[in-house]
Amino acid sequence: MRIGYLYCPEEIIQDIHGLAVVQKEICTADKYLADRIRSNNHEVELIEYSENFVKEIKKADYDFIFNGADGIDDIEEYDQLFEKLDKLGIPFSGCNRKIHYLFTDKPKAKEFFQNCGVETPSYHLIGQNMKIPANLSYPIIIKPAATDASLGIDEDSVVYNEVELNRKLSEIFKKFDKVFIEQYIDGREFCVPIVFNKGEVETFPILEIDFSEHFENKPKILSYKAKWSRNTNAFKNTYSRVKDLEPELDNKIKETAKLIFSRLNSAGYATMDIRYADNTAYVLEINPNPYLAIESDFIKSAKHLGLTSNEFMEKIIQLNNLLTIKSKNH
CATH class of the missing domain: 3.40.50.20 (Rossmann fold)
Structure with a gap:
């Protein structure tokens, strides 16, 4: 081709x-x-x-x-x-535009997760000059309402009281019009690589985020620096590794993926971020166009599955190409 x-x-x-x-x-x-x-x-x-x-x-x-x-x-x-x-x-x-838009608009994604019957942390959408909801349950994490790749998230994004919340909102509203505040779940974090095609869902080996001693007295979150700024301590001390999970946990995460991706009448690949606490798998976010470099979570997972980088790239190409050919013939 x-x-x-x-x-x-x-x-x-x-x-x-x-x-x-x-x-x-x-x-x-x-x-x-x-x-x-x-x-x-x-x-x-x-x-x-x-x-x-x-x-x-x-x-x-x-x-x-x-x-x-x-x-x-x-x-x-x-x-x-x-x-x-x-x-x-x-x-x-x-993913196509519709799916990309769904998962990068955080409130829409949350509504979709809830309609799929999966657990996700409680949240509120706040615009500038809007009243902050009363009786918030702290700690909470503050994110821009429509971004991906952890843009706008740093180590101060988790707040523990109203004073910290107001200070962080003042800072983030200088760059973003709408803000998403979400219950912070303190638990294990997993990255789930997924390939899907018209209701069929293939879950690749699951990776666990290994937060090192750098995060001992800090909230365990994947900030923008932890993902992309190679020279920072956050990046150097954040790892992801394929894990052989306990069967019950492994099944719970895979079933969560199926509940979501089996509803998408399309094809593509994505990663799903999960927090696990109190025997509950909470869906945080889905990245519909994940990074695919040699050190990426998806490629690590594919290699664990026995696929070379060449084979994985060909799988992605054939997945979308065949879907388009089928669509044209119907």
Whole structure:
């Protein structure tokens, strides 16, 4: 197949003759993934995400688009990316716009989880100048209402009283219009990689987040720094490992995944974040376009299952490509 690999360029600041020059380059992770696809005997061309990316795709005769553009912080712009990909009519990797929008809009996702009959922490949506609900049960965690990848979450996002809540809200409202406050569940955390197709749900080996001594006197949360800022203590002291879970817990998490993803009349891959406490599996969030670099949770899990990176990438391509072909024939 002829495949276009859509990526978000990294901005590299270089000193050229004493001047700071910003150059855009493809990151190492995207190079790696594009090479894995290429090694499966596909013709792969790199497409830089920009204002003109749709024109670039239309100029070429691609059979498939691999969507590696997961570095867009603006949620509206990110939604528009999926809208444009949907309108192109070319099969692309991952979830469609409808599913992406569902899971990145936290209140909508919560409502969906509840309709599926799964447990999820209690929550409130708060806009600027709105009255804070009375009788909140602390501690709570504060998040932007429509972001993913832990954007807007730091080690101070968990608050223990109204004074801390007001202080944090004042800070976060400077950047975001709506805020999501949620009951903080102090328990074990799991990442569940999932591949789904028209009601069929395949749960990959489950990973547990190993919070080290760095978090001994801090809330155990995956902040933005813990996920993405490689030079921080939070990143260096947060690990995820595939775990052989107790059968009852393993079954409970897998059944939770099936209750959610069997309702989606589409195909894609995603990761589900679970907190486990008091014999209850609480669904926190679902990432409908997860990171797929060599160190990512999904690739770790796939390797534990016996899949190479090449085999996993091919599985993703065939999953979405076959779905599109079937849709066109019905």
